Amino acid sequence: MSLSFHSNKESLYLQVYDHYKNLIMEHRLPAGSRMPSLRKCAAELKLSRTTIENAYLQLAADGYIIARAQSGYYVTDIAAQDPVSPVSRHSNLPPVKYDFASNGVDHKSFRFDLWQRYLKSALRQSERLLSYGEPQGEADLRQVLADYIRQRRNVNCSADDIVIGAGMQSLLNILCPLIRGKKTVSFPNASFVQGSTIFADYGFDVRYRNKDSDVIYVSPAHMTKWGEIMPVSRRMELVHHASENGSLIIEDDYENEFVYFQRPTPSLFNLAGGHGVVYIGSFSRLLLPSIRLSFMVLPPSLSRQYAAVAERYSQTASKVEQIALCQFIRDGHLTSQTKKLKKLYAQKLKELKNVVQNIFGENCTIQTGAAGTSLALTVPYTRTGLELKKEARMNGLSILILEESADTITLLLSCSSIATDEFEPACRLLKSNLI
């Protein structure tokens, strides 16, 4: 193979990724063809197996290839899809009737009238809206957030250590330049493309499940897509190992609010005594996904470094939404919304499990964790996942495929965007597509 991969800023696995992506998109590796085995590919390209594996995991995460257990990786038909904007691409598809793939919030759970009232009241602060916001985020919201996470998550910090941004990526765009001495970052798996992309953009070498990386990114309440959480013993281990190694932990506290079947586990930030851990929180699963508002808590050393450059980064989050959220939390609505959603999702997930069990019977395997809004369903199936996904979509079903083998398929079913009384028709429709 006449290829040369350079060990420059762009990490090797991304070069391998790009190489195969191009072959796939140019139809030189046609849909359905089997990818070379990791060993064979590593030998051919004179690269390590880990590098090839990372590239394959990324290709799979981005939909170019798909893993089939005990068989290897296969090219999907992504290249046959029209490469224009998402809107026009899907324009001839019927509307989605049942969305099992959603990571939105329950349609009926959000009180738009309430949020609208807070936005209206924020808009009345006209003098305040005539100027740019504080680069770090509005001071009153930061204070409210500091109080909130102290009470709810035992995260002790000052409002000065909190940085607000329009989503987790905006925060990483501030954090990555602060920690530019570090070179490697580890993620639990390849599925969190939004996170790994930003680190790769700043020249970090992205790895998976590598405890000795300079930066370790974890979501302890969301270890698997079906809601497994990291036990306290492993949290302690991780904190100790990182502290000995001098690694920085980034704790993305995603979905910690939806831990149902046990007490919420302590945050890594708390276990580490506030040192060596950046804590990230967001509200997309609690309020509206369309409200772009996340925050990070910096440990003292990074907080000082940030203060020196803070004025160089403009705030990205909407000031109106910051002011509204501040008062919304002060008035206790975030706490009650969290309580309501937690109860609702626990019930819905239990009910969904019952319905799935009834409809799919003995032949299915259901995996659930202690948290989250989804379960994993494995059923017998002999065609490809891609065929299933397309057929289901044509019938108004949106589904997410986790894994497939020669005779089974594993789907992730989210309960958040389907009403409880629609679980049964939704699952029956799904079953009819699986025959």
Add this chain to the structure above:
Amino acid sequence: MSLSFHSNKESLYLQVYDHYKNLIMEHRLPAGSRMPSLRKCAAELKLSRTTIENAYLQLAADGYIIARAQSGYYVTDIAAQDPVSPVSRHSNLPPVKYDFASNGVDHKSFRFDLWQRYLKSALRQSERLLSYGEPQGEADLRQVLADYIRQRRNVNCSADDIVIGAGMQSLLNILCPLIRGKKTVSFPNASFVQGSTIFADYGFDVRYRNKDSDVIYVSPAHMTKWGEIMPVSRRMELVHHASENGSLIIEDDYENEFVYFQRPTPSLFNLAGGHGVVYIGSFSRLLLPSIRLSFMVLPPSLSRQYAAVAERYSQTASKVEQIALCQFIRDGHLTSQTKKLKKLYAQKLKELKNVVQNIFGENCTIQTGAAGTSLALTVPYTRTGLELKKEARMNGLSILILEESADTITLLLSCSSIATDEFEPACRLLKSNLI
């Protein structure tokens, strides 16, 4: 001097910058002391004069040192200021009565009731708000923006080539990784820290007024702070030179709406036929600075590259504000708001010039351009600019110092945030501080 500067990812000038910043903040270079001359410093550190100059310009832009014409650079008293958050830092100061330093909008020009109506109507689209927004920005807003800039700025593009983001920095965070083959970027001067910071974060070598850089960042309608605009002949030259060199132009169309005394000049994007130019627009000077909404138009080659990675970057701008702005523009309010502000600022700037002329008399020099909301005022003054700034602030005046010499000082006076009938008391108060 026992220093070593490494030519690594972090550009040399930033290392020099950090070196002096630390000396200043640790009081080892006390306030008022003169910085070594460029030549002397370059010789001592064995670096080029340009590198030292870039470092000094950045130090000046960030307030660590200040230039005095024909004399050199002097350390400010920045280290004496309390390094905590902006709020607590200024908490013992009186409120600002007259803000000459503002880049906000005129207090009375913005119709909050109107904007509130559009936000309310956007909030009614509840189904749409329950999901994440399109990574590239809402499709209907992109279409409206494409139509708007075609009509107003003769920028011809498709909605597919437009990327929306929460401010210019969010857009650069997407653009910089797309153009990672390029190594150097040129800015017109050191004052636009928000722009140069992002490029430096991605390892670009930041230069000033360097036509041969790989990337050339310009704001043609805002060449100086007092509103000088780039003439068409220079625009043509720049486009030709960049095209021959293979440089990418980033055209930040900041304040193009406020070109008063001549017809608006054609955009570089238009002059270049849509190739080799990224066009950036924003609404902070037209609507509210607190609305974080900017957009960029990518030329065809970059647009294709972006499409391949679009799904990896989450949208940063508020979906509610995107929906509201879309309808606001459709209903013609952006056009009428622009017209109204243009007329208002032209009148205010003329009136401010008259008032300044009357109050400061023959001893002053006033510089104005063909655009913008500010004028530059040079008056006799023998103390330091820092003293003036502090004294003025204690008297409720916020001012911006552009330059100082042994016996004169140049201030930038913005008309946007002071009411016309307050120009006279504001200027009298300013004059009393200058004596």
